[in-house]
Amino acid sequence: MPTIKYYLREGLLPAGVLTSPNQAHYDDEHVRRLRLVRALVDVGGLSIASVREVLAAIDTRDESLHSKLGAVQEAISQPSSVELDPLAIEDVQGFFERQGETECVDVTESNVTHMLAAALSVARSIGHDHFRDLLDPYLEGLKIIAQADVDYIARRGSRDDVIEAMVVGTLIGDTVLKAVRRLAHAQVSRDVIGDAPLPPPS
Amino acid sequence: MPTIKYYLREGLLPAGVLTSPNQAHYDDEHVRRLRLVRALVDVGGLSIASVREVLAAIDTRDESLHSKLGAVQEAISQPSSVELDPLAIEDVQGFFERQGETECVDVTESNVTHMLAAALSVARSIGHDHFRDLLDPYLEGLKIIAQADVDYIARRGSRDDVIEAMVVGTLIGDTVLKAVRRLAHAQVSRDVIGDAPLPPPS
DNA sequence: GGATAGTAGAGAGTGCCGCTATCCATTCAG
DNA sequence: CTGAATGGATAGCGGCACTCTCTACTATCC
Numbered sequence: 001m002p003t004i005k006y007y008l009r010e011g012l013l014p015a016g017v018l019t020s021p022n023q024a025h026y027d028d029e030h031v032r033r034l035r036l037v038r039a040l041v042d043v044g045g046l047s048i049a050s051v052r053e054v055l056a057a058i059d060t061r062d063e064s065l066h067s068k069l070g071a072v073q074e075a076i077s078q079p080s081s082v083e084l085d086p087l088a089i090e091d092v093q094g095f096f097e098r099q100g101e102t103e104c105v106d107v108t109e110s111n112v113t114h115m116l117a118a119a120l121s122v123a124r125s126i127g128h129d130h131f132r133d134l135l136d137p138y139l140e141g142l143k144i145i146a147q148a149d150v151d152y153i154a155r156r157g158s159r160d161d162v163i164e165a166m167v168v169g170t171l172i173g174d175t176v177l178k179a180v181r182r183l184a185h186a187q188v189s190r191d192v193i194g195d196a197p198l199p200p201p202s
Numbered sequence: 203m204p205t206i207k208y209y210l211r212e213g214l215l216p217a218g219v220l221t222s223p224n225q226a227h228y229d230d231e232h233v234r235r236l237r238l239v240r241a242l243v244d245v246g247g248l249s250i251a252s253v254r255e256v257l258a259a260i261d262t263r264d265e266s267l268h269s270k271l272g273a274v275q276e277a278i279s280q281p282s283s284v285e286l287d288p289l290a291i292e293d294v295q296g297f298f299e300r301q302g303e304t305e306c307v308d309v310t311e312s313n314v315t316h317m318l319a320a321a322l323s324v325a326r327s328i329g330h331d332h333f334r335d336l337l338d339p340y341l342e343g344l345k346i347i348a349q350a351d352v353d354y355i356a357r358r359g360s361r362d363d364v365i366e367a368m369v370v371g372t373l374i375g376d377t378v379l380k381a382v383r384r385l386a387h388a389q390v391s392r393d394v395i396g397d398a399p400l401p402p403p404s
Numbered sequence: 405g406g407a408t409a410g411t412a413g414a415g416a417g418t419g420c421c422g423c424t425a426t427c428c429a430t431t432c433a434g
Numbered sequence: 435c436t437g438a439a440t441g442g443a444t445a446g447c448g449g450c451a452c453t454c455t456c457t458a459c460t461a462t463c464c
Binding site for chain 4: 003010
């Protein structure tokens with residue numbers, strides 16, 4: 001309960017309607033918003049500041065659905081402080097070109113491409129120069145997944161539901177994907193490798 | 203540089219060989235380990251304590267490759283404090299049954315299944331009761347991705363490289379997947395939705 | 405009417421985590 | 435011999451997500 005007061009102070013929850021100077025009324029919309037905040041923090045792992053940004057992106061009106069998705073994506077993808085490897089940037093640009101993107105891409109323009117370049121930079125820094133080879137198969141699998149995501153969002157009716165489903169579907173979806181990916185690894189490991197011993201030490 | 207001393211103290215890096223009482227020698231293996239630690243922290247978002255667990259799992263010998271993967275997975279999937287919704291647990295069990303798992307699954311047994319159940323619990327708590335419908339398409343896409351992951355690991359030669367590739371491929375792969383998924387969303391959004399306005403407010 | 409309990413609002417305090425700064429003894433270079 | 439540098443250990447710091455406390459007020463029960 002003190003946490004709620006804290007969230008109110010931080011502007012994550014709208015103030016209730018004061019029925020008297022010491023009595024505020026909160027309706028279902030407040031509860032829904034609180035649950036959303038908790039979901040972003042618990043499952044999405046977002047900081048309070050990021051949650052504020054996400055909520056701001058959600059609450060901003062007068063945008064097309066496409067630009068709304070962009071705003072939400074920026075808000076839920078906070079950039080890391082990793083410095084980018086030029087080779088990793090090339091990896092990302094090559095990936096875009098293979099996808100038919102002809103114009104030059106500035107990876108620092110969006111948090112999402114920055115995240116991708118940062119991950120590949122770190123991979124390179126520990127000797128995994130060919131991690132970029134995974135991008136194409138990843139995209140292939142993700143086409144199926146993204147299609148399911150879009151279908152999931154599309155069956156929402158109201159504007160608020162669509163936007164919320166974007167946020168929830170992306171963030172909770174990330175966690176679900178993580179978990180199912182590990183399960184898939186375990187299954188492949190069981191089927192292919194079984195109890196075979198490890199290769200001998202170097 | 204003070205950070206390295208800190209990591210040494212925390213047992214994340216092995217002590218160097220003392221050539222004299224105030225001179226320690228660190229070789230390439232130390233540098234490699236340091237880079238790995240930074241990767242786990244920066245990209246994987248792991249806490250120092252989790253990193254210690256991961257390193258312990260890596261360094262433990264005398265295990266089969268399959269059980270090693272299990273140990274690594276447990277270490278990199280720290281459980282959240284979300285309380286599980288019984289319905290979400292059923293969702294997970296149903297998913298396993300559809301995958302041909304006949305025996306009853308205890309989701310609290312592994313951090314991975316716990317993560318999945320927790321994510322579905324949070325989804326339910328904010329009214330997304332049918333998020334579980336995404337599990338099957340997710341798995342379908344992830345089969346392609348997991349296959350690429352396994353191929354990536356399989357081309358490593360030495361035992362240490364295989365284990366490191368497990369950790370790196372899983373954690374950096376998570377981040378890469380996240381980024382590429384957002385890109386796929388944006389692409390679908392551009393193609394399907396374009397600049398169509400949002401549906402009218404509720 | 406008076407005691408009790410509860411609430412809003414705001415500021416200060418707390419606990420944890422990931423470093424960072426300081427100190428000292430030693431030791432090696434010049 | 436002097437000065438810079440290193441290893442090892444201890445203490446301190448800054449940020450973040452709360453949590454506690456205090457005050458002023460009110461609503462309710464007796």
